[in-house]
Amino acid sequence: MVGAAHANTANDAPVAAPPSPTASPNAAETTAQIFERIRHDPVRLAMFLRRFPKGADLHNHLVGAVYAERWLEWAAQDGLCISTAQARILPTQCRARTGEMSARDLAGDEDARNDMIDALSMRNFRPGSDDRSGHDHFFGTFERFAPVEDRHQGEALADALEQAARDHVVYAEFMISPALAPMITSGMHHPLKNEDFAAARAALAPELPGLAAQARHETDVMEARAHEILQCGTPQARPGCAVTARYLFQAIRVVPAPAVFAQLDVGFELVHADPRFAGLNIVGPEDDATAMRDYDLHMRMFRAMKAVHPDVHLSLHAGELTPGLVPEDGLDHHIRDAIAIAGAERIGHGVDIAWEHDPSALLQDMARKHVAVEIALTSNEEILGIRGAAHPFSLYRAANVPTVLSTDDEGVSRGDLTQEYQRAVTAWNLSYDDLKSISRNGLTYAFLGGESLWNGDNVITRCQARQSYTCTSFMKASEKARLQLALELQFEQFERDMAAMSLFR
Incomplete structure (x- = not known):
C-alpha cells in the first residue's frame, strides 16, 4: 500500500526468485573495497551513499519532513x-x-x-x-x-515520497495524526476516573466510529492529492510512486490525559481496521512537563489498549532525554517501561539508555526480544546536543540490539537518510557489510505482514532453492519478504554499477 495511492503495491509486484546470499560475489567484494578507499573522501562517500539502497525509513514525521x-x-x-x-x-x-x-x-x-x-x-x-x-x-x-x-498534507506526502526515492529507500513509515483536533476535543469531554480505562472506552464508544471515519477520510484525501501530484499509475509517474509506504498513527503526549487516551482509543481502532496504518506511536517533547508527569500513566494506557487490540504494533518515542533536560530520576525507566509495560516492539531515539536502571540487563533484554532502536543522529545532535562518540549507537550495536537509521524530521533538520548513513560512517568504523545489515534491518523490523526472507544472516531454508515452488509460494504470501527481495535486487544492481564506475576506482 504505497503512500501515493497504491502506485506500487507489493501485492501487485511480480514474484522473482530470491537472491542467493552469495549472489554476485565479485561485484560485492569490489564494492566493499571501493567503500574502504573512499570512506574518508566526503564528496565521493556522499555520492556512494546516495546511490546505496536503503531498506526503510521507519521514523519519519511527515509534517517535519517538509522543507521550509x-x-x-x-x-x-x-x-x-x-x-x-x-x-x-x-x-x-x-x-x-x-x-x-x-x-x-x-x-x-x-x-x-x-x-x-x-x-x-x-x-x-x-x-x-x-x-x-x-x-x-x-x-x-x-x-x-x-x-x-492541514491544507497541504497531500503535497507533504508527495514531497516525502520523492525524497525517499532520491535516497533509494524501498519502504517508509510516516507518522501522521489525522483528525487530531476532534479526538482531543472528544477526550476532554470524558475525564478519566481512577484509571478506569474500560469505563473511558465505554464513554468514548459512541464517538469512536465517527472519529475513525474522519481520520480515514483525511488520509484518503491526502493520498489522492499525493497520487495526483506524482501522477502515479500513469506513464509520467514520478519516482516517489515506487516507494512503498505505511503510516504510524501518532498520538500527542503533551495534552491532558483524557485527550491522550481518546487519541489512543481511536488510534488503536484505526490501526486494527485500516491496513494503511502499520502501527502506533506517541510523540511530542519527552521532557515536556505534562509528558514527564504522565509518562507512567501513558504506558499503562498503552498496556490497556494493547489488551483490547493485541495485533497493533507499537514503536514508541522513549529516552529522547539527557541529564541537561530533566533530573536523573526522569532518565531511569522510560525505555524499559515502553517495552515491559506498553509492549513497544521498536524504540525511537533511545538516547538515554546508559542512565536506565541496570542498562546492561535492559540491553540484553532488547537483544533477546529483538526490539529495534530507530537511530536519528542529526536530530539527536540538533535537539539534545548528542553527537559522534557520545551517542549510544555503538553501545546498542555492541549489545547486539538491532539498529536502524532514520531521518526523524528531515525537512526541519535540513537533511535526508543519506546524511544519516554518512554521519554513521564518519563517526564509527562501519564496514560495507555493516551498512547492508543496517539497511536490511529497516525491512526486517518494519511493521509489514508476512515472514522474513532472512533467518539471521542467511536466506531461509524454504528459499535456498531459488526457483522452487515452496519459495515462490512463500514469497506470494509475505509482503515483507517481497520487499526484502526488492532490496536485494537493488543491492546487486548497485554493486554491479559501482564495480563498473571509473569514478570510484
Whole structure:
C-alpha cells in the first residue's frame, strides 16, 4: 500500500526468485573495497551513499519532513500573511499591520525569505537570548508553519515520497495524526476516573466510529492529492510512486490525559481496521512537563489498549532525554517501561539508555526480544546536543540490539537518510557489510505482514532453492519478504554499477 495511492503495491509486484546470499560475489567484494578507499573522501562517500539502497525509513514525521521553502510556497498559494516580527506564518491574509507581509512578497525580499527559512528550520541556528537552544528552536518550528499544515498534507506526502526515492529507500513509515483536533476535543469531554480505562472506552464508544471515519477520510484525501501530484499509475509517474509506504498513527503526549487516551482509543481502532496504518506511536517533547508527569500513566494506557487490540504494533518515542533536560530520576525507566509495560516492539531515539536502571540487563533484554532502536543522529545532535562518540549507537550495536537509521524530521533538520548513513560512517568504523545489515534491518523490523526472507544472516531454508515452488509460494504470501527481495535486487544492481564506475576506482 504505497503512500501515493497504491502506485506500487507489493501485492501487485511480480514474484522473482530470491537472491542467493552469495549472489554476485565479485561485484560485492569490489564494492566493499571501493567503500574502504573512499570512506574518508566526503564528496565521493556522499555520492556512494546516495546511490546505496536503503531498506526503510521507519521514523519519519511527515509534517517535519517538509522543507521550509515548501511551507512558504504553499502559504503564498493560500494567500496567507507572514509575521516578520514573530517569524511565523499567520492563518490569515495581511491586515496592513507593521511587521507583516504577504507570503507572496517573500520572493522579492531575500532577507525576509532567508529569515523565515531559518525560523522554520534548523538552518543557521545559533542560540540567543530569544532562542535559547536547539531543542527549543526545533520544536518551535512546528507552530510557525502550522497554519499551512492541514491544507497541504497531500503535497507533504508527495514531497516525502520523492525524497525517499532520491535516497533509494524501498519502504517508509510516516507518522501522521489525522483528525487530531476532534479526538482531543472528544477526550476532554470524558475525564478519566481512577484509571478506569474500560469505563473511558465505554464513554468514548459512541464517538469512536465517527472519529475513525474522519481520520480515514483525511488520509484518503491526502493520498489522492499525493497520487495526483506524482501522477502515479500513469506513464509520467514520478519516482516517489515506487516507494512503498505505511503510516504510524501518532498520538500527542503533551495534552491532558483524557485527550491522550481518546487519541489512543481511536488510534488503536484505526490501526486494527485500516491496513494503511502499520502501527502506533506517541510523540511530542519527552521532557515536556505534562509528558514527564504522565509518562507512567501513558504506558499503562498503552498496556490497556494493547489488551483490547493485541495485533497493533507499537514503536514508541522513549529516552529522547539527557541529564541537561530533566533530573536523573526522569532518565531511569522510560525505555524499559515502553517495552515491559506498553509492549513497544521498536524504540525511537533511545538516547538515554546508559542512565536506565541496570542498562546492561535492559540491553540484553532488547537483544533477546529483538526490539529495534530507530537511530536519528542529526536530530539527536540538533535537539539534545548528542553527537559522534557520545551517542549510544555503538553501545546498542555492541549489545547486539538491532539498529536502524532514520531521518526523524528531515525537512526541519535540513537533511535526508543519506546524511544519516554518512554521519554513521564518519563517526564509527562501519564496514560495507555493516551498512547492508543496517539497511536490511529497516525491512526486517518494519511493521509489514508476512515472514522474513532472512533467518539471521542467511536466506531461509524454504528459499535456498531459488526457483522452487515452496519459495515462490512463500514469497506470494509475505509482503515483507517481497520487499526484502526488492532490496536485494537493488543491492546487486548497485554493486554491479559501482564495480563498473571509473569514478570510484
